[in-house]
Amino acid sequence: MAPTESTSESYLHNLPLTPRESDNEDLTNLTPMAGRKRNASEMEDDGDKSTASKVAEGTSETIEAEISSDFTVECPARPRRTKSPIPEDVYYETAAPSLAPNLSVNFAVRPGDKWARFSRYRNAKFKDPLLLVYSAGQIVYVNRQDPLPPPLPADASEDEKLQYDKENLWAGLISEFRAESQEKVYVRVFWFYWPEELPMGRQPYHGKRELILSNHVGIIEAQCISSHADISQWDENDDSNKIILSERYWRQTLDVKKLAKDRDHALSKLRRFCICGGYDNPSMDMYQCRKVGCGLWNHEQCLIKAIEERAWAKFKKGTLTHEIQERDEGKGFAQKVGETVSNLAHRAFGKDGLGAEAMVIVKGNKKRKGVPTGKHVWAGKLQGAIHKTKTVDGSDAHYATVTQLVPTSGSAEFPSGFEPKTWQMKMSCLKCGEPLN
Secondary structure (H helix, E strand, C coil): CCCEECCCCCCCCCCCECCCCCCCCCHHHCCCCCCCCCCHHHHHHHHHHHHHHHHHHCCCCCEEECCCCCCEEEECCCCCCCCCCCCCCCEEEEECCCCCCCCCEEEEEECHHHHHHCEEECEEEEECCCEEEEECCCEEEEECCCCCCCCCCCCCCHHHHHHHHHHHEEEEEEEEEEEEECCEEEEEEEEEECHHHCCCCCCCCCCCCEEEEEEEEEEEEHHHEEEECCEEECCCCCCCCCCCCCCEEEEEEECHHHCCCCHHHCECCCCCECCCCECCCCCEEEEECCCCCCCCEEEHHHHHHHHHHHHHHHHHHCCCCCCCCCCCCCCCHHHHHHHHHHHHHHHHCCCCCCCCCCCCCCCCCCEECCCCCCCCCCCCCEEEEEEEEECCCCCEEEEEEEEECCCCCCCCCCHHHCCCEEEEECCECCCCCCECC
């Protein structure tokens, strides 16, 4: 059979599919089916084989995802062999995820004639036992186990729920439905990947609840769909601080066409922040400078390092003291410092605490990238921190401190009897020096 080209055939809008809704079918005996998606190791293996064949045949890397016993998807598709003596039964198409239209990819489906004959639909209606409608452009979870393990107890932690989903579910963006009958319905999807599934593995900036959208095409049976997936898109260039991310989110894409030739650039570029030029890890905080013409997002860890460096220079001279005057007039100085020292002593042993109210620094909702840590010369002597608290009206606020853990050189105080001292410190933009208040 000659290769089949994709056509501009229209979808059937007014005849939604109804998988598993046959009047003669016993719905009580149906069990979820499992899909199949290549994992990171399989993608790596394919890359090695493809690289070898590339030298011999001049072909590009291909990820073959045999996700259905009925169809095989080759994505990206190998160049066509125009002079092949045996016609191939292949369906070729070029498509891109609706959420990333610049990520087009060529893929091939075998057997192509069978796939081309199927009617195409934008929606599919399920009744097993609840009525659900899935549509092109929606994100869904796909069962990866058959049968699925028992659900977690109602009081399971968020981390336990996340781990359960990673082990038992994939996520896919629906492109279209095709059907041979109401009982035989297929879904073409673009796969999402958990960071651990990537060929290059999880990157330091990937958040705990983050996924990556790819242009890796798969075909699954509709019965493999588990549920709708609440996965939102995070636009890093939106500094409005009004974005509320869903339970899971994505911001980065994986281009499978680049895995062989330019693997280091297969992941899309992300925005860089702070004077360090690092990325944004949504698990940690950043603080934005509000000065017109600056607007720099400062990593919390970079701010703490700057505060510690400044405190260390003063510590060596014996001049370390408060950089900000206490603003709570209702308490005596000794009482306020004592409360702050107590809280920060707990913090040093892993317990967070908030001291007396100091000059507060309001921040937005933007998150920050984790910056690599290392021991500094002041380690064990000074410890900087940025504390989260609430203002009277309930807004988020922050203040910075440095805890002095040892006496200064030449001090009459004995190290064994030294009580840690806590100093209120300024927080300033690392680029322009504007106070972050």
